[in-house]
Amino acid sequence: MKTHYTIPIFIPESACPFRCTYCNQYNITQKATSPTPDEVVSVIQQYLATIPPNNPDIEIKAAFFGGSFTGLPISEQQRYLEVVSPFIESRQVDSVQLSTRPDYINQEILDLLKLHHVKLIELGAQSLDPQVLQLTRRGHTVEDVEKSSHLILQNGFELGLQMMVGLLGDSKEKSFETAQKIVSLKAHYTRIYPTLVIKDTDLETAYFKGEYTPLTLDQAIDWVAPLFTLFENHQVQILRIGLHPSEGFINRDTLVAGPFHVSFKELVLTEIWKEKLLKLSENNHSDTFIIEVPKSEINYAIGYQSKNRKMLEQRFQKVIFKQLSN
Ligand code: SF4
DSSP: OOEEEEEEEEEOGGGOOOOOTTOOHHHHHSOOSOOOHHHHHHHHHHHHTTSOSSOTTEEEEEEEEESOGGGSOHHHHHHHHHHHHHHHHTTSSOEEEEEEOGGGOOHHHHHHHHHTTEEEEEEEEEOOOHHHHHHTTOSOOHHHHHHHHHHHHHTTOEEEEEEEESOTTOOHHHHHHHHHHHHHTTOSEEEEEEOOEETTSHHHHHHHTTSOOOOOHHHHHHHHHHHHHHHHHTTOEEEEESOOOOHHHHTTSSEEESOOOTTHHHHHHHHHHHHHHHHHHTTOOSSEEEEEEEGGGHHHHHOGGGHHHHHHHTTOSEEEEEEEOO
16 A cells, blocks of 8 residues: 655635634634745755655655645646646655635646646535535535536546535534535545634634524534445545644634644544443443454554443453454
C-alpha cells in the first residue's frame, strides 16, 4: 500500500463572494492574502525536502485548500496550476487536488483542470437538505451538487463531497440522509466537519441571540459515528473528521462555541468500538473477556483515555485486547 503525502496550499477567501453563516475564512486559515505563485513554489519545495525522493511507494499530491479554487478568474487558476505542472512533469509530485463550491464547476473549468493533472475535486456540499442549505446561506442548491458531481465523474476525475453536521436546521436524521446521498452520488472521498461557532461569523451573531445552539461534543460524536460506519461500508474514504486543530481553536481566540476536540476522530471511533464491544460481550458470562483487534484499530478499541477498557473492566475481572498485525 502506498504512503500518501499532501502538500497543502491555502487559497483563502479572496475568491469567494459568499458569506456562509459558519464561515470566516480569515479566522479559519489565519491568512488574509492569497499566496503568490512564487510562494506556492516555495511551499512545495519545503514539503518535498521533508519527503524521501523517488520512492514508488509514495504518492504526493499538491492540494489547493481554503476558498473556492474554481471561483478564481480562469487566468489565476491557470497561473497556480502552471506553477505545479513542472513538479508533476519532473515526477516530484503525482497529482493535484482542489476544493471548490458545487456551483463553480462547468465543462470549461473541468477541461482546464484536466490539462493540469488535477485528479481529485472536492466539493463543499455541507448538507444535501434544501432547508439546511438555505438557512446556512450556501447560495447553491442540492441540484447544483448533483449536477457537478455527475459532471466531475463523467470527466474521469475522482470526486470528494465534504459535509458538515449540526448546521442551522440540521438534525441527526438529515445528516444521515446527506451521507446516504453522498454515497449514492458515488463520491470516492468525504470529510465530515461538526459545525463550530467561529468569531466574526453570522453564526456567532445567531448564537449570541439564542437563535442557534451548537451540538454538544457528545451529540456530535453520536451524529458522526453512524456516518463513519455508513461511509466505511460503502468504501467512501474519509479524509478527515473535524477541523484541523489550529492554534486559534486550541487557545479559543477564534472559536466561540461548538463541539471542538483535538482528538475528535478518536472519540468517534471509541464510540463505534464501544457499541461493537457491548454486542460482543453481551452473551459472555465468564470472568475474562478477550478480543483480537487489528493493530491500526487497537487504540480506538481500548478507547480514548481507555474508556472502553474501563467499561469492560466493570463487568469482567480480566480484559485482554490482543493486537493482530494488520
Ligand atoms: S463558499 Fe466557502 S469560502 Fe465562501 S463563504 Fe462559504 S464556506 Fe466560506
